[in-house]
Amino acid sequence: MTTDAPFRPIARAPRGFQDRRAAAIRQERRILSAVAGVYESFGFEELETGAFEYADALGKFLPDADRPNEGVFALQDDDEQWMALRYDLTAPLARFAAEHWDSLPKPFRRYAFGPVWRNEKPGPGRDRQFIQCDADTVGSARPQADAEIIAMAVAGYAAAGLPADAYLLKINNRKLLNGLLTAAGVENAAQKLAVLRAVDKLDRLGADGVAALLGEGRRDESGAFTKGAQLAAGAIASVLAFVDARRDTRLATLDRLAQVIGGSAEGDEGLGELAQIGEALTGLGVGEAMAVFDPAVVRGLEYYTGAVFEAELTAPTLNERGETVRFGSVGGGGRYDDLVARFTGERTPATGFSFGVSRLAAALNASGAATAPAVARGPVVVIAFDAARMNDYFALAAELRAAGVAAEVYLGASGMRAQMKYADRRLSPAAVILGEDEIAAGTVTIKDLDLGRALASGVADNSAWRADRPGQITAPRAGWVEAVRAIVGRLG
Amino acid sequence: MTTDAPFRPIARAPRGFQDRRAAAIRQERRILSAVAGVYESFGFEELETGAFEYADALGKFLPDADRPNEGVFALQDDDEQWMALRYDLTAPLARFAAEHWDSLPKPFRRYAFGPVWRNEKPGPGRDRQFIQCDADTVGSARPQADAEIIAMAVAGYAAAGLPADAYLLKINNRKLLNGLLTAAGVENAAQKLAVLRAVDKLDRLGADGVAALLGEGRRDESGAFTKGAQLAAGAIASVLAFVDARRDTRLATLDRLAQVIGGSAEGDEGLGELAQIGEALTGLGVGEAMAVFDPAVVRGLEYYTGAVFEAELTAPTLNERGETVRFGSVGGGGRYDDLVARFTGERTPATGFSFGVSRLAAALNASGAATAPAVARGPVVVIAFDAARMNDYFALAAELRAAGVAAEVYLGASGMRAQMKYADRRLSPAAVILGEDEIAAGTVTIKDLDLGRALASGVADNSAWRADRPGQITAPRAGWVEAVRAIVGRLG
Numbered sequence: 001m002t003t004d005a006p007f008r009p010i011a012r013a014p015r016g017f018q019d020r021r022a023a024a025i026r027q028e029r030r031i032l033s034a035v036a037g038v039y040e041s042f043g044f045e046e047l048e049t050g051a052f053e054y055a056d057a058l059g060k061f062l063p064d065a066d067r068p069n070e071g072v073f074a075l076q077d078d079d080e081q082w083m084a085l086r087y088d089l090t091a092p093l094a095r096f097a098a099e100h101w102d103s104l105p106k107p108f109r110r111y112a113f114g115p116v117w118r119n120e121k122p123g124p125g126r127d128r129q130f131i132q133c134d135a136d137t138v139g140s141a142r143p144q145a146d147a148e149i150i151a152m153a154v155a156g157y158a159a160a161g162l163p164a165d166a167y168l169l170k171i172n173n174r175k176l177l178n179g180l181l182t183a184a185g186v187e188n189a190a191q192k193l194a195v196l197r198a199v200d201k202l203d204r205l206g207a208d209g210v211a212a213l214l215g216e217g218r219r220d221e222s223g224a225f226t227k228g229a230q231l232a233a234g235a236i237a238s239v240l241a242f243v244d245a246r247r248d249t250r251l252a253t254l255d256r257l258a259q260v261i262g263g264s265a266e267g268d269e270g271l272g273e274l275a276q277i278g279e280a281l282t283g284l285g286v287g288e289a290m291a292v293f294d295p296a297v298v299r300g301l302e303y304y305t306g307a308v309f310e311a312e313l314t315a316p317t318l319n320e321r322g323e324t325v326r327f328g329s330v331g332g333g334g335r336y337d338d339l340v341a342r343f344t345g346e347r348t349p350a351t352g353f354s355f356g357v358s359r360l361a362a363a364l365n366a367s368g369a370a371t372a373p374a375v376a377r378g379p380v381v382v383i384a385f386d387a388a389r390m391n392d393y394f395a396l397a398a399e400l401r402a403a404g405v406a407a408e409v410y411l412g413a414s415g416m417r418a419q420m421k422y423a424d425r426r427l428s429p430a431a432v433i434l435g436e437d438e439i440a441a442g443t444v445t446i447k448d449l450d451l452g453r454a455l456a457s458g459v460a461d462n463s464a465w466r467a468d469r470p471g472q473i474t475a476p477r478a479g480w481v482e483a484v485r486a487i488v489g490r491l492g
Numbered sequence: 493m494t495t496d497a498p499f500r501p502i503a504r505a506p507r508g509f510q511d512r513r514a515a516a517i518r519q520e521r522r523i524l525s526a527v528a529g530v531y532e533s534f535g536f537e538e539l540e541t542g543a544f545e546y547a548d549a550l551g552k553f554l555p556d557a558d559r560p561n562e563g564v565f566a567l568q569d570d571d572e573q574w575m576a577l578r579y580d581l582t583a584p585l586a587r588f589a590a591e592h593w594d595s596l597p598k599p600f601r602r603y604a605f606g607p608v609w610r611n612e613k614p615g616p617g618r619d620r621q622f623i624q625c626d627a628d629t630v631g632s633a634r635p636q637a638d639a640e641i642i643a644m645a646v647a648g649y650a651a652a653g654l655p656a657d658a659y660l661l662k663i664n665n666r667k668l669l670n671g672l673l674t675a676a677g678v679e680n681a682a683q684k685l686a687v688l689r690a691v692d693k694l695d696r697l698g699a700d701g702v703a704a705l706l707g708e709g710r711r712d713e714s715g716a717f718t719k720g721a722q723l724a725a726g727a728i729a730s731v732l733a734f735v736d737a738r739r740d741t742r743l744a745t746l747d748r749l750a751q752v753i754g755g756s757a758e759g760d761e762g763l764g765e766l767a768q769i770g771e772a773l774t775g776l777g778v779g780e781a782m783a784v785f786d787p788a789v790v791r792g793l794e795y796y797t798g799a800v801f802e803a804e805l806t807a808p809t810l811n812e813r814g815e816t817v818r819f820g821s822v823g824g825g826g827r828y829d830d831l832v833a834r835f836t837g838e839r840t841p842a843t844g845f846s847f848g849v850s851r852l853a854a855a856l857n858a859s860g861a862a863t864a865p866a867v868a869r870g871p872v873v874v875i876a877f878d879a880a881r882m883n884d885y886f887a888l889a890a891e892l893r894a895a896g897v898a899a900e901v902y903l904g905a906s907g908m909r910a911q912m913k914y915a916d917r918r919l920s921p922a923a924v925i926l927g928e929d930e931i932a933a934g935t936v937t938i939k940d941l942d943l944g945r946a947l948a949s950g951v952a953d954n955s956a957w958r959a960d961r962p963g964q965i966t967a968p969r970a971g972w973v974e975a976v977r978a979i980v981g982r983l984g
């Protein structure tokens with residue numbers, strides 16, 4: 001390569017950013033449209049905010065660092081202010097609500113969907129850009145607002161096509177564990193956070209592992225040691241009894257919780273809220289099989305202040321190697337009464353639910369519930385033979401479109417064979433031929449490409465199909481569009 | 493303020509980024525959905541790419557600069573590579589097409605819509621994030637591909653609701669002016685670019701101003717001097733004759749152009765392409781009143797290599813002060829045969845059309861063609877009196893939703909008056925009251941809020957309306973949903 005060679009960048013998408021083709025886009029849009037319809041029927045209003053927020057509004061501003069880079073994409077604007085791409089839809093909502101609080105109807109109920117960005121190491125199923133869909137009520141402290149958000153999430157999943165028996169909504173309240181720890185004499189915030197982190201590992205480590213992490217610490221199989229929360233034995237036993245308090249019904253769980261949380265004011269408050277959530281859930285038609293109280297649910301985010309929710313797939317799912325795997329969470333949320341106060345200084349109760357759309361799409365596919373076709377069909381292709389006849393071909397395509405059939409004239413430079421192959425690769429249902437013979441006879445020839453593919457793949461049996469479905473028909477100009485529609489209507 | 497005071501960021505959106513409420517989102521989504529339907533009917537397949545591209549793929553990489561910042565938002569990834577937010581949808585398409593060329597059906601026809609970002613000084617009507625909608629055909633050198641893109645843009649505008657007589661599609665070909673300049677002995681690329689820039693100012697400066705910019709240069713009213721393209725007098729006359737070559741019909745313009753472009757090979761090529769575009773436009777049903785050849789059309793982007801298109805509003809529009817203004821462009825495009833070759837080294841013909849969605853929405857509003865309601869209606873609000881009755885209220889809201897009526901239970905902490913005010917601010921059609929009297933009588937009281945607003949604003953006359961439209965009705969539980977539907981059906 002000489003130094004005179006022009007610079008040729010490599011054509012590649014940045015790491016962790018996906019190009020998405022029609023079938024995937026369509027499935028996600030169908031989900032969003034169904035869920036948006038449900039959220040609007042509950043009186044939630046759509047809101048869009050820009051991709052950027054000022055870094056201080058995201059709570060990610062590090063005054064001593066050159067760049068705020070804790071998981072966000074940040075850059076400095078030309079007025080020296082740091083901006084970052086939003087990493088969720090909650091922080092922009094808190095900013096918006098704080099900015100416009102006086103002029104908003106209260107409670108302010110909004111839903112939103114759109115991309116969020118995370119500056120993390122990408123991996124399989126772990127993109128740096130993905131679409132979230134959120135609904136939040138800002139300005140209501142009522143536990144009924146939490147219950148309504150849960151009921152709406154259930155209705156949204158149903159509209160998206162997720163079967164009711166494929167997942168379970170688990171509900172907890174941060175105030176319970178907080179109250180229990182206070183009653184046990186644990187006041188230190190860092191220690192409380194360590195307890196939350198330990199409980200969050202219950203699924204993976206079991207009760208013994210969590211007990212170790214609540215106490216001195218735990219050495220894993222590799223020999224690495226994780227320092228524990230340093231709780232005393234009595235407190236450890238209380239926490240373990242707490243996370244094990246889930247019973248068969250919401251009421252039975254509440255009863256058990258009342259026995260184990262130890263009577264602190266905060267714990268009682270949490271219990272009272274859960275009781276009201278449970279009663280409202282019943283009124284909202286969310287049954288015991290759909291939503292349970294589960295004290296083991298933590299949710300990672302530190303900003304939750306009360307109720308937390310997590311939707312988990314329960315149906316066993318298969319991975320690409322056909323192995324049964326635990327799919328895990330398909331959404332969650334909770335109450336965050338302090339986020340708006342970061343701006344205004346005034347406590348503003350808020351609660352919401354969020355899910356990732358491509359993760360829900362994956363859950364629908366994994367649980368066999370996806371109803372959308374996995375491929376995007378191509379248009380009917382009008383074959384182009386003769387440059388002097390292009391307007392005749394355009395007229396055929398226009399006739400099809402007027403009849404509601406997607407159609408295009410082949411506009412490349414290749415011959416008949418390549419054109420048929422093009423139509424086949426587009427998964428077109430049919431190709432249309434208007435040659436000199438057809439023009440002379442006043443006809444159009446139509447090739448049934450779905451049949452061709454079915455025969456080629458062995459799905460269709462040549463002898464059986466030929467009688468009622470010939471691979472190629474010649475129709476008079478008067479009735480040809482109906483003949484194409486009949487083929488398109490079969491859809492393979 | 494003491495140093496102990498907590499840090500309170502100011503709640504504000506970054507400069508040039510808009511928050512968008514439901515009515516605006518809905519209008520833009522209606523446009524996008526209508527246009528997408530048209531583009532799919534022409535056989536175009538949707539594609540989404542990520543927000544970021546590597547800076548070298550955008551052609552904005554400056555090896556000597558600390559940061560590539562020519563109008564893009566750029567940052568360095570943790571592997572030291574510069575990435576930038578896309579500033580249009582064409583560069584990501586060129587990258588995608590180059591990356592996947594071997595496996596794509598060819599020609600590759602795709603449409604896309606989504607936000608683009610420009611790191612420019614924001615101002616009124618000039619956001620740093622806005623939604624573009626593009627359709628492109630990659631891999632066809634045929635002028636019919638340009639004509640089809642134009643015909644599809646026309647069909648897209650019609651579907652979006654833009655009246656055919658509100659705008660005009662102007663078509664030109666870069667090869668004409670290039671050929672003319674070559675014939676006049678102008679070979680220097682910078683000089684050719686200066687000529688393009690001068691011609692682009694025809695609307696603003698008139699023929700005399702352009703003539704000055706083609707020659708020595710021009711001093712404006714402020715006294716500032718712009719250096720000219722330094723053309724000789726004969727070349728200036730040729731360029732002025734060229735930009736004045738538009739005639740009443742496409743054929744007449746082609747005839748006039750043949751006289752003025754001076755017979756260079758490139759000019760003849762451009763003429764031949766325009767002639768074929770004109771013939772195909774006729775075949776595609778795009779009449780003379782809809783699309784004209786106009787040699788004065790330039791289009792700013794330097795990457796165009798042949799045909800260029802510009803859609804301009806012709807109907808006079810009013811600005812906010814009620815003054816008649818020229819709205820200008822609502823979209824455009826052209827042929828760019830070199831963009832994919834930046835990556836692959838192989839010339840890959842491509843042509844496309846792009847419009848900004850909020851600009852089209854503004855054009856629809858300005859030309860009086862907008863049909864979407866300018867406000868978003870709120871849900872029916874079930875008034876909450878008694879915390880012990882919440883489940884009864886939830887049941888009412890559920891009944892309404894089951895009947896297809898958006899409904900919510902008020903979940904704030906305020907009393908009756910504030911709740912009615914809330915429903916009014918949400919532009920709710922009705923409020924529903926279930927008090928102890930109603931429960932005892934087995935009825936529901938329904939307040940017609942649209943009527944209340946109409947009376948308050950003087951739109952409705954109290955005496956005339958009362959007879960057939962009482963402001964408040966009490967309905968039995970058996971028929972109350974129908975009574976609400978009757979009010980909602982009136983829509984104010």
